[in-house]
Amino acid sequence: MKKKTNKYNIFQKIIKKEIKSKIIYQNDNLTAFEDINPKAPIHILIIPNKKIKNINQINIENKNIIIEMIFIAVKIAKKKKIEKKGYRLVINCNKDGGQEIPYLHIHLLGGRKLGSIG
Structure with missing residues (x-):
């Protein structure tokens, strides 16, 4: 029987x-990586290492x-050249x-016009 992860x-x-x-980015506190099921051309997850x-x-x-997660999200948005659009x-x-x-994460989405929410 296969162990469930x-x-x-x-x-x-x-x-x-x-x-x-x-x-995309990693330091002692955070890791950012591309989402395996992207909802936009740029879809990156930013997570705490703890x-x-x-x-x-x-x-x-x-x-x-x-604060650090948001700071890194902005830094990645600039690197991906989506900060202006x-x-x-x-x-x-x-x-x-x-x-x-069940693990805190921020989705960074961009690269196209995103629809409104709500």
């Missing part, structure tokens, strides 16, 4: 380079990780919010 382990394996992924389940788990001790940053939270993997 928890979805959150996918991100941890990408961080450790146990799963091949196109990593597991945080979702945005609700941001607290006084780890609050700076969100525009892009979208998305953080989903829990099942009803559209979060499929």
Whole structure:
């Protein structure tokens, strides 16, 4: 019988380079990589290297990780030359919010005109 892998382990394996992924950026705190199921021509996920389940788990001790994640998203948008035309940053939270993997991540989407939400 094949062992079932928890979805959150996918991100941890990408961080450790146990799963091949196109990593765009990595430092001691964050990893950014191309989404395997892109919703736009540019679809990059930015994740903390230390597991945080979702945005609700941001607290006084780890609050700076969100600032760094956004800072790196902007840096990547500039590198991909989409900062002038525009892009979208998305953080989903829990099942009803559209979060499929229980691991905090920001979606950086761009490269075409994105439809409105809401």
